[in-house]
Amino acid sequence: xxxxxxxxxxxxxxxRDEEYFITKEVLEEKGFIVKTSSNDKKAIGRFxxxxxxxxxxxxxxxxxxxxxxFAGGSxxxxxxxxxxxxxxxxxxxxxxxxxGAICIAPTILAKAGVLKGKKVTVFPSGKKIIEENxxxxxxxxxxxxxxxxxGENADSSKEFGESIAKVLTNY
Numbered sequence: 139x140x141x142x143x144x145x146x147x148x149x150x151x152x153x154r155d156e157e158y159f160i161t162k163e164v165l166e167e168k169g170f171i172v173k174t175s176s177n178d179k180k181a182i183g184r185f186x187x188x189x190x191x192x193x194x195x196x197x198x199x200x201x202x203x204x205x206x207x208f209a210g211g212s213x214x215x216x217x218x219x220x221x222x223x224x225x226x227x228x229x230x231x232x233x234x235x236x237x238g239a240i241c242i243a244p245t246i247l248a249k250a251g252v253l254k255g256k257k258v259t260v261f262p263s264g265k266k267i268i269e270e271n272x273x274x275x276x277x278x279x280x281x282x283x284x285x286x287x288x289g290e291n292a293d294s295s296k297e298f299g300e301s302i303a304k305v306l307t308n309y
């Protein structure tokens with residue numbers, strides 16, 4: 139069986155630790171190869187945990203991965219109104235790959251234009267942005283709509299990771 143490769147994009151500062159570490163752990167336990175990307179070679183979570191960054195966001199090549207995931211946390215705003223993150227979202231979607239986002243990060247997907255008509259969840263403060271950009275907000279912990287997986291908050295991290303694994307295994 140081919141091992142799926144996943145890239146998780148985190149903020150260089152103040153990503154939400156659980157949304158990165160728990161999601162990554164779930165995916166690795168299920169046999170997926172997970173790489174970490176950020177705007178900087180060093181990334182520190184909200185609670186001070188450091189992540190090992192494998193590649194900078196500008197070095198992500200969608201041909202090398204089966205899925206891209208954006209972790210949330212207050213630092214994730216560095217990927218909102220960011221042409222590079224929008225291009226990555228669209229590139230992965232256009233190639234029929236899996237795209238995931240948790241907490242506030244689904245707003246990145248919304249602003250990239252990939253959530254039009256899609257069912258999605260998001261941290262409550264992001265609901266307006268989802269709806270303004272054509273997404274159909276669902277008050278759920280995790281929502282799967284085709285190859286787009288969204289999680290509501292840090293408490294959803296384990297279910298979010300399991301849902302990504304399920305979608306990747308079924309495609």
